[in-house]
Amino acid sequence: EVQLVESGGGSVQAGGSLRLSCEGSGYTANPYSMAWFRQVPGKGREGIAATVANGRRTNYAEPVKGRFTISKENNKNFLILEMKSLKPEDTAMYYCAADLSGRSFYLEDPPLQSDFYNYWGQGTQVTVSS
Numbered sequence: 001e002v003q004l005v006e007s008g009g010g011s012v013q014a015g016g017s018l019r020l021s022c023e024g025s026g027y028t029a030n031p032y033s034m035a036w037f038r039q040v041p042g043k044g045r046e047g048i049a050a051t052v053a054n055g056r057r058t059n060y061a062e063p064v065k066g067r068f069t070i071s072k073e074n075n076k077n078f079l080i081l082e083m084k085s086l087k088p089e090d091t092a093m094y095y096c097a098a099d100l101s102g103r104s105f106y107l108e109d110p111p112l113q114s115d116f117y118n119y120w121g122q123g124t125q126v127t128v129s130s
Contacts, residue, residue, distance in 0.1 A: 002026040002098075003024070004023070005022065005122070006095065008124060010125075011127040013128070015086065016128070018086065019081070022036075022080075023077060024079070031119075033051065033052055033098075033107075033117070034050065035050035035111070036068075037095045038126075039095065039123075040092045045095065046092075047111070048112070049061070050109075051071070051110050068081060086128045088128045093125050093126075094123060095120055096120070097121070099118060104116045104117075
């Protein structure tokens with residue numbers, strides 16, 4: 001059974017940093033792409049950072065460019081999101097997602113759209129206070 005388990009969320013003051021981790025298990029081949037999404041109550045899920053399987057190509061949403069960094073630790077099946085200069089508007093539930101179907105394989109950049117991902121974690125809450 002494929003599982004994605006996020007950790008590292010918490011509460012931090014504006015300007016602070018957090019490091020989110022997502023541990024993947026239950027699959028034998030690396031996902032084609034992996035991504036981080038976030039969601040606040042009443043709004044849709046927003047893709048914020050994505051990477052291809054080998055980590056050589058990444059893609060970021062404008063609100064997080066220059067502040068967030070996505071990376072993979074392939075030997076440990078971990079997806080990492082380093083978040084710096086956090087803002088109150090970064091407050092959300094953060095989800096890890098994986099494309100194990102190959103839908104994203106032919107794209108030039110790893111996608112930020114949720115339709116390309118077929119496995120999801122349960123989420124970890126990030127709260128940034130002003």
